[in-house]
Amino acid sequence: MSGGVGGLTGAIPSARPDQAALDAAEAGDSAAQAARVQWQHQLEQARYQAQLAQRRYQNVDPDNRLVARGLEAAWESALHAVQAAEQQLQRAEQQHPEALCAAEREALLDLAEDLEAVWSAPSTSDRDRKELLRALLEEVLVTHDKDAHAVHVTLRWHGGLISDLSIALPRTRAATVRTDEDTVALIRRLAAYYPDAVIAGVLNRQQRTTATGLPFTVNRVGSLRTHWGIPCFVPPAQPVCGEPLTIRDAAAVLGVAPSTLHRQLNDGLIAGEQVTPGAPWRIVITAALRAHFAGEAPEGFVPIVEAMRRLGVSRQTVLQRVKRGELEAIHVSQGNRKGLRIKVSEPTPDLFDDRKTARG
Structure with a gap:
């Protein structure tokens, strides 16, 4: 874009370069003059309001103290407004740029004749270029041509010249959409x-x-x-010894329902693995796992309800003790009463209870 604008500096009014340059230089002076006139009008209005407030205060009956105090406050407020307007006008006059002298006007005309050199000079910063354009340009109209992938710029310079410029837009490659x-x-x-x-x-x-x-x-x-390039899954023809099995395959090997394995996995009674949360469980068939799913309950193993009664604890507590290894548990998969069995010793009779029975 800088190159396009720089190349356009040669099109600045060759017929009237003096008018274009002087109009740009005097634009700031006109704005400052207009601001100064506005502050002068505001000062005159403030002084007029202060004079009115003074006359109202002087004409009031001194005995009417309430009204007198209100008019006095209004007069003081009007005087403060006069002071503020005077200070603002003073600042505007101090900031007003001085008119160009003959030498400065001549130098400005020389710059207008060779604006390309000024624009491309190493000492000219980007901020200087922006200020230069702001001073020389009156209006900029930009039109986007999607078909031509370009923008058309119409520049209206101070002095009346209109310049047209077409700038090709860089063709950006669309961002590649990829899975994370x-x-x-x-x-x-x-x-x-x-x-x-x-x-x-x-x-x-x-x-x-x-x-x-x-x-x-x-x-x-x-x-x-x-x-x-990720290969698809190919199930093995025969389960590999020691390899994890799916819930369905493990249930078939152990002779139980898949729901039983799901329940005991959730209770933490048997071990399993997941590739990631939400993935199907996979179980390694071990000797200990086979022993856990017994056909019949050995001596000393009782249903979980009986274990709760003997231990005097809740079902959750019994399962927690099994998980910690404090209690031994198996799953009975045969008979009418299938399910979990817990090994719990018979409660020892109390010695004093025996003596009471003997006395009776």
Whole structure:
């Protein structure tokens, strides 16, 4: 843009360069003169109001003290307004620029003849250029041409000249829309264990969206995998020993319902893992886990309701003790009364109770 305006300085009125330069130089003087006249009028008005207030005060009956005090206050206020107007006029006169002398007018005309040199001079700062344009220009009209990807500028100079300029706009490359790296990394981890449908559900539960703000679907996950070169999930033909299994596969191996595993995972009675919050649970089948899901309850294991009665605590407390390893628990998967069993010792009879029974 600077180059365009700089090249336009050669178009400043060649027919009347003196008029354009002088009009620009005298624009500030005209504005200051108009401001000074305005303050003079305000001072005259303030003095007139002060004289009126003085006459009202002098004509009032001195015995009417209430009215006299009000008129006196109005007179003092009018005098303060006169003082403020005088000070403002004095400041305006002090700030008023002096008229150009003959030498200054001649120098200004010389600058108008070679404005390009002034504009391009190393000593001319950007602020100087702005001030120069502000002094020389009367009006600027800018029109955006979207088809031509350019702007058309019409400049109206002091002195009457009108200049037109067309400036090509830089073609900016549209910002690339990309999914955030954290989501891509999560898809890479999930794809090792789950198909696209499961991955889409996990991402939506975490309230993640695509780069354009859309929810994830099977197709969108697949497209994203393909773009980033992430292989799709291929389930193994046979479960690998020691590898985590899905809830459904683990339930089939242990001979229980998937809901049982979900419930015991939530209660913290068995261990499981999640790739990320909201992802399906995965369970490693161990000897201890197999022993936990027994066919029948061994000696000393009682239903959780009986354990609560014997221990005198709530269900939550019993489960907390199992999680801490203070109580042993198994899940019975056979018989009519399937469910959790807790190992609780029989309460020891109180010695004094035995003596009371014997005496009776």
